[in-house]
Amino acid sequence: MAWGLSIALSLCAVASAAPATSGDIQPDEFRSRREALRKSLDGVMVLFGQREGLDVVFHFRQEPNFYYLTGWTEPGAILLVTPAEETLFLPHHDEHAERFLGKRSSAEDANAHQATGFDRVLGVEKFETELDGALSRFAKFYALSSGPDRVKLQARYAFREISDAAPPITKLRVKKSDAELAAIQRATDVTIDAHRATWKRIEPGMYEHQLSAVLMSVYLDRGCEGVAYDPIVGSGPNGAVLHYFSGGRRMDRGEVVLMDSAAECGGYASDITRTIPVGGKFSKRQRELYQIVLGAQKAAIAAIKPGIRMGGEENSVTKVAKDYLNSHGKDTHGEPLGKYFTHGLGHPVGLQVHDPNVDGPLEAGMVVTVEPGLYIPEEGIGIRIEDVVLVTEHGAKVLSAALPKEPDEIEAALAK
Numbered sequence: 368m369a370w371g372l373s374i375a376l377s378l379c380a381v382a383s384a385a386p387a388t389s390g391d392i393q394p395d396e397f398r399s400r401r402e403a404l405r406k407s408l409d410g411v412m413v414l415f416g417q418r419e420g421l422d423v424v425f426h427f428r429q430e431p432n433f434y435y436l437t438g439w440t441e442p443g444a445i446l447l448v449t450p451a452e453e454t455l456f457l458p459h460h461d462e463h464a465e466r467f468l469g470k471r472s473s474a475e476d477a478n479a480h481q482a483t484g485f486d487r488v489l490g491v492e493k494f495e496t497e498l499d500g501a502l503s504r505f506a507k508f509y510a511l512s513s514g515p516d517r518v519k520l521q522a523r524y525a526f527r528e529i530s531d532a533a534p535p536i537t538k539l540r541v542k543k544s545d546a547e548l549a550a551i552q553r554a555t556d557v558t559i560d561a562h563r564a565t566w567k568r569i570e571p572g573m574y575e576h577q578l579s580a581v582l583m584s585v586y587l588d589r590g591c592e593g594v595a596y597d598p599i600v601g602s603g604p605n606g607a608v609l610h611y612f613s614g615g616r617r618m619d620r621g622e623v624v625l626m627d628s629a630a631e632c633g634g635y636a637s638d639i640t641r642t643i644p645v646g647g648k649f650s651k652r653q654r655e656l657y658q659i660v661l662g663a664q665k666a667a668i669a670a671i672k673p674g675i676r677m678g679g680e681e682n683s684v685t686k687v688a689k690d691y692l693n694s695h696g697k698d699t700h701g702e703p704l705g706k707y708f709t710h711g712l713g714h715p716v717g718l719q720v721h722d723p724n725v726d727g728p729l730e731a732g733m734v735v736t737v738e739p740g741l742y743i744p745e746e747g748i749g750i751r752i753e754d755v756v757l758v759t760e761h762g763a764k765v766l767s768a769a770l771p772k773e774p775d776e777i778e779a780a781l782a783k
């Protein structure tokens with residue numbers, strides 16, 4: 368999905384987490400992530416897991432940094448990390464709460480070490496004493512910069528400077544492990560099948576939400592948790608609304624429909640967009656604009672390699688795409704098309720569909736989207752083509768390459 372709309376992002380880029388024991392990531396990997404963090408840590412880090420009340424009607428989502436380091440998917444836990452040790456604090460058993468939420472783990476359980484993958488598991492009431500002890504040994508103090516627990520922490524340690532815990536964790540999160548790449552690939556493969564299923568189903572007269580239903584049914588049918596973000600299915604003029612969440616518009620022959628949708632599987636997201644003709648054939652103008660977006664996307668992917676930046680005006684993948692758009696085709700006033708590309712070219716993908724980013728050049732092992740688009744309200748059209756791409760030692764590997772994007776291939780796939 369498109370990058371650069373902060374309000375929309377906070378709505379759709381919520382944390383993703385699957386049960387630690389049933390996901391693709393093994394307990395050893397969570398432990399080695401903590402080891403990697405401790406190696407570079409110059410102080411004390413505190414992370415609060417997501418809390419949960421009894422009246423929840425949505426499935427629990429762990430705070431993503433907390434999940435990345437622990438794999439822990441139960442509410443109310445706290446993580447304390449120093450260069451020397453790591454401790455997980457768990458709430459105590461509560462029969463009333465467990466009646467609503469199911470059986471929960473607790474520090475006094477005989478299998479607490481095995482269940483959590485931590486050598487030190489303590490009850491939450493011991494947290495403040497342990498933190499006081501750790502802070503007496505180290506000067507630097509890290510915590511995430513938002514949330515009610517942060518306010519309490521700042522009040523209790525009013526004379527300590529608290530640094531943001533996110534950057535050191537992000538540094539680890541941006542480069543994906545083999546297990547993470549496998550999880551992203553699985554989410555991508557299921558997403559490709561879902562897009563193909565809509566291509567089989569689509570016909571003039573259908574409504575946008577019916578395509579969302581097809582997408583979501585494939586995600587769930589294939590054992591994924593669900594969507595990585597609400598499907599964006601925008602037909603005709605709706606395609607030019609960047610984060611249009613599919614609605615009740617009837618799609619007709621002669622229009623294109625933009626579908627930006629992906630699954631979340633095993634805690635990891637994918638992110639794919641295709642734009643297809645509702646009636647099976649692109650018009651001459653639609654095909655012209657489509658080819659320009661596709662050309663920009665191919666040029667951008669070809670430019671990806673370690674050392675280049677995604678954003679920025681110089682030596683960036685964004686500039687490659689923008690230059691292509693500005694040097695191909697015209698709008699109805701004879702003006703270049705670049706101004707109709709109105710969002711960022713891409714973003715990291717991982718535990719979150721918009722994974723945290725580091726300010727710097729691309730490195731091998733990062734996974735990013737490449738998603739140029741043209742949104743021309745005056746012509747009632749929006750076209751975006753988005754693939755998920757792994758940065759390799761010498762270039763890029765398109766993880767979503769199995770989903771066709773050449774206009775002839777799309778028309779052939781749509782032919783009934």
Ligand SMILES: [Mn+2]
Pocket residue numbers: 368369370638714736738753
């Ligand atoms: Mn995207």
